[in-house]
Amino acid sequence: MSNWPLKTKLSIDLSTPGHHGYSFPKADVPQAPAPGKNCRSTKINLPELSELSCVRHFTRLSQQNFSIDAGMYPLGSCTMKYNPRVNEVTASHRGFTRLHPRTPAKYSQGALKLMFELENLLSEISGFSRISLQPAAGAQGEYLGIKMMRACLTDRGETRNKIIIPESAHGTNGASAAMCGYDVLPLRSNEYGLVDFAQLDELTKSGDVAGLMITNPNTLGLFETEIQKICKLIHDRGGLVYLDGANLNAMMGITRPGDAGVDCMHFNMHKTFTTPHGGGGPGCGGLGVSKTLIPYLPTPTVEKIPSGDDEYVLVENEEKSVGKIKDYYGHFLMMVRAYTYIRELGARGVKKVGEDAVLLANFIRKDLEGHYDIPFPKTCMHEVVLTDKFQVKNGVKTLDIAKRLIDEGFHPPTTYFPLIVSGALMIEPTETESLNMVEEFCNTMKLIAKEASEEDAFEKHFKDRPRHMAYARVNETLAARQLKLTWKDLK
Amino acid sequence: MSSRLVEPTDKECEIENMRYLPLTEDEKTRILEKCGVGSFEELTPNIPEELRVKGLLNLPSRMSEAELLETLEKLSSINKGAWMQNHLGQGVYDHTCPTWIDQILGRGEFLTSYTPYQPEVTQGTLQGIFEFQSMIAELFGMEVSNASLYDGATAVLEAVLMAVRTRKNNKPIVYISEGTYDNTRKILESCLPDMGIEVRTWWADPKSLESTPETFENDCGGAPAAIVLQSPNRWGVVEDWAGLDSVAKKENARSVAYVSHALSLGIFSPPGEHDIDIAVGEGQALGIPPGFGGPHLGLFCCKKADIRQMPGRLVGHTEDARGQQAFCVTLSTREQHIRREKATSNICSNQNLMALKAAMYMTAMGPEGLSKLGKGLRSRIFYLRTAIENKFKEKNIPHQVVQGELFNELTIMVGPKHSLWVDEKITQAQDQGILIGLDVSVPRSSGCVRGLNIAVTERHYQSDLDKLVEILGES
Secondary structure, three states: OOOOOOOOOOHHOOOOOOOOOOOOOOOOOOOOOOOOOOOOOOOOOOOOHHHEEEEEEEHHHHHHHHOOOOOOOOEEEOOOOOOOOOHHHHHHHHHHHOOOOOOOHHHHHHHHHHHHHHHHHHHHHHHOOOOEOOOOOOOHHHHHHHHHHHHHHOOOOOOOOOOEEEOOOOOOHHHHHHOOOEEEEEEOOOOOOOEEEHHHHHHHHHOOOOEEEEOOOOOOOOOOHHHHHHHHHHOOOOOOEEEEHHHHHOOOOOOOOHOOOOOEEEEOOOHHHOOOOOOOOOOOEEEEEEEHHHHHHHOOOEEOOOOOOEEEEEEEOOOOOOOOOOOOOHOOOOOOHHHHHHHHHHHHHHHHHHHHHHHHHHHEEEEEEEEEEEEEEEOOOOOOEOOOOHHOOOOOOHHHHHHHOOOOOOOOOOOOOOOOOOOEEEEEOOOOOHHHHHHHHHHHHHHHHHHHHOHHHHHHHHHHOOOOOOOEOOOHHHHHHOOOOOOOOOO | OOOOOOOOOOOOOOOOOOOOEEOOOHHHHHHHHHOOOHHHHHHHEEEEEEHOOOOOOOOOOOOHHHHHHHHHHHHHOOOOHHHHOOOOOOOOOOOOOOOOHHHOOOOHHHOOOOOOOOOOHEHHHHHHHHHHHHHHHHHHHEEEEEEOOOHHHHHHHHHHHHHHHHHHOOOOEEEOOOOHHHHHHOOOOOOHHHHOOOOEOOOOOOOOOOOOOHHHHOOOOOOOEEEEEEEOOOOOOOHHHHHHHHHHHHOOOEEEEEEHHHHHHHOOOOHHHOOOOEEEEEEOOOOEEEEEEOOEEEEEEEEEEHHOOOOOEEEEEEEEEOOOOOEEEEHHOHHHHHHHOOOOOOOOOEEHHHEHHHHHHHHHHHHHHHHHHHHHHHHHHHHHHHHHHHHHHHHHOOEEEOOOOEEEEEEEEEEEHHOOOHHHHHHHHHHHEOOOEEEEEOHHHHHHEEEEEEEOOOOOOOOHHHHHHHOOOOO
């Protein structure tokens, strides 16, 4: 990130009438007469910039961003691992980028084969029978999973209207269930941070529970030891189990969620399979399903022609399918990246991903012991949750620690999540960080803990952070109050 | 499931460090010692023994970078469609995009940055999105735009859900124009019934292929919550937002304009000129490649009065503690990470890189570029329509080309006696290396049974279009 004094004006304020940055083929046909009706009457207020001005403007904007390429993101549950550059090269081949989604199968065999093989790779990694690549992002994968569960239950003649979601779950879980028309029953965690089996047992007795959405490893970074028992209970009561796959990275090559009896799980390709986070998207979802749910997969699916020589087709219309949730087949160019990554790793690499992610998180857990409160100190998978309990006594809160980290060159961890832990700081190093880097992060965290223990700590060390960046603390309250959302609003 | 990809060749369990996985064996031992355990299994006692993968997964052997590049290039090159003269449309178009855009968008600072929840270190993304919102609002003539949704089709779905939320006293019914894309209709029909919302059709006039106030027959006994009109429609005809506005006002429904081709707004009247409530669209044409279906770009605009019911991320203007202009995510209380099941949508991403790309594209084009490009596309499609009509007249071919206003697509309507003609033409063109168009269904009331939909982009010259006319005129 750049600290230089050249502030980035809005592009519209850099505009010079008559400049432009395009070069497209001009029409060599006679010009058609102007439309008689439906003609645009208002001017479009867009900037007019030469190509260099465009390049400079957006280069400067980029320099105002923190990124994985520039530094470590210990963001819990976000799995901000390195995004290999080779993925960007393979996904930019003309045969992928300029391929229309409705190109006949005989002219798009490479794309279909890639999707088919990616499905098989994900199936082997996750232990699920089939994969739908249609979801545009993790949240849409959740939605699709719940939707398929609903279709399956309806097919069984059931009209259940409730979904159980642990209080520690990602917010999207509840929102996705609601979009499928379900009411949400919250489930608390027990003293070990795991699903409270007794309460689950109680909640499912009524017979109106369609299923459970569970996160494993959960958002406290803990593996749900009783996952098989939980699945069995839900199944015995006539429901189905959805697994939030956000934390799949911790299980890669170590254990397979499909083997535990789960009915479906979404993938986050941008977390587990290195498609770039892109400052918030595009994501790439994917949903693994057990045999029970195969009939309800969305259409189309990619199939290999049984008798053919390496030939693939898109199959529409399955009788019990839930239909379509996304245009075409999903975010194909993201699939190319995920495929490239898995092929680079092979089986040994996949296993090393899971192990190293867990090892590094445990290093942090042990190294910060005593410096920060660790509510569940015994073990963790790929992420560890700390709190500000020790520091808050001296007036230093989680948000202060987060903003303090920025001045040391680290992106803050996930803060105030999971909601069930007060003042949570959720840390996930990911396996692509070196141990040196992780130690440097821990040392910084210890330095901050020391600062927080000093007299007058807030005034001395935490007030007005970040202090050394191009931008100081941004006024979010003002933004919500004035609601200036376009440059027209600034006039 | 079919059989595995490739039989694994290296089953041995030794783990070596790799370029993305730098942890060495020594370091691993150090960590285990620090944790007071002797093995990885001991470090993870919560995982039941019977659930552990024994040995290695059955995956193909790892590849070197050179092998990866070779393999993926081969897979890519089998996709012959990406090198053919391409007239496939229906919402996805092979437009051009200045090369600087991919290079700047590929900077690690854009590519590998996280969602801008920490505004002090993400002003680049935030300002880029603010500019995107500003330009989309300008293009649509609407008051506000969000930071983007998955694609045009799912943006329509979100618009309908928002319309129903804001018209609680109306019937949970949505009318969608007959000219709406098949895929969009399928998505609505798959997803809305779960929420108790019924999908009905606003039929098109069999002659003009437009959905007009005259063709709207409400029989739902109470106002429907939403009425959706797509333009240009799936036959390529540009529809009239004024008609949508008048129907919606009469029914006390929310009007939803679905702009299927973002570039069409460079020359045609935008939804904002007609007091439309919610305007959504597909932004793929704004510099984003077809990419075999994605990622594309969902656009979403509405009136400021409705903003608290809007789905998706929003970026607002503010200042930092030093008084500098700054931006941040705002009105998050609508979103899933705060509101959970009461959120306006479950979406937790935006199509951020695609939105940035569209922002770069519009910055490069400026108002003049959009207008010139739009006029050029329309001129090509008008030239093509006239040439086809002349050819049909000359050869006594009975098919009709859609009339009315067009942007970059047209449809040839075929009667019941010639239902195989569409397939024949598609095959004949393929033999000459041309993807001539797509088979689309047409209103039964038109007396025709099928349609051949042909799209043009700025990549097509007169000589390319003349080739199509030749093929279409062959008997």
